Amino acid sequence: MGTAHTAEALLQATAAELAPHAGDNPFVPKVEQGTASRAALAALALEQHHVIASDQRAFAHLAERSTARGESACAAFFGSLADGEEIAAGHLDALSAALGLDAAAIGAYETEPGCQAYPSYVARLALTARPPEAVLALSANFAAWGGYCARISGGLRAHYGLGEEARAFFDFFAAPAPDLDEQAVAAVRAGLDSGLDVAMAYRSGRLLQSYESMFWSTLAERP
Template sequence: MTDIVSRARTEIAKHATGNRFADLLEAGAVPEERLRWLAGELYRLVGSDRRSQALLAARFPASPAGDLFLTLAQGEAEALRLLGDFASAVGMGEAELAAYEPLPLAQAYPAYLTQLAVFGSSSAMALALLANVDESGGTYARVAAALRGRYGLSEKAVGHFLYFAETPQELLDVARAVLDAGLAGGEDADEAVRSARIVSALEGAFWDALADGLA
């Protein structure tokens, strides 16, 4: 039987369309105002994801799921801290981040993660992480490199993006254990694959919203 992670990645690949925002950023074609949009959108997204992971830890407190989701919540808190350096570099302080009006379609991704946190299975969230980690990490690595190379930002300023560019193998191993335990306990494999595909699509929609209207 095909491994479920491979199955999910195959489904995701069928709908892959590239990343227009990363392409534009690498070409130096993203105006500085859009970089402030990026900071504002990520401020909302990461804060929401932190709460979603904490909720999952409360719903699934036993090991290994509780360990995974608590670690992910702590990781989002660190990412939020690092985001402050990027925001400062593009001229946004705490007040500006709090006042920023988010793009609805950009926030569909964290909204869906909240739905998974409330109604989804532990295996669905674990599979979403495992199936999307390479694509997501690659995007963040591209964004970090472009911000430094094209926009002259410091390594500290792009620390948020570098943080998400690589996921420790130990964390992925725990996610795999959560996935296997959830499926062995009767959680729906088809629903987990479906959730992983939607997570990928909505992460793409986040970047597309930031690129909308640019050449």
């Protein structure tokens, strides 16, 4: 089996092994059923302002580290992620406006520790992880995140009267990203050729999934 096939298979297997259980996200079903409060939806948007800003800087740093290490495939992957976070930030502004949040409300919001554990760990990976291992760990997590976003968008459309522009933040992450998938395969392939530590990547991916579950569980507790 060639390394290209091995890299793709490893990405798929890791995503499958780390896939969340049904009870790991108690918030998304509330949005789908229309039982999540507007205040909880506002908290989701407010928390995401901090998540997106942190992740954008973390991905940009990983791209810089990858370039310095001569890992061009990883640099391309993380550069694409950083660019995507900038696009998402614009969509998030539209969501926030639709939920009645202005700049003052966004600036005054006090974040929840359970919601910010995930971006804090991404920042740690940006500082300490080998880039190929971060690619594998993050890619596994993104598979679940995209599915959650699709379900949230559907719920917002069906129960909360939010239009396409307001839902664009979630639709952006829910949309297929074949170019990013190809970049992930190339980065993991290069990592396998240079001694990628699969066990370390899996450990990081497991923690990412746990911290994401904390994010959703924290939101689900909001009145």
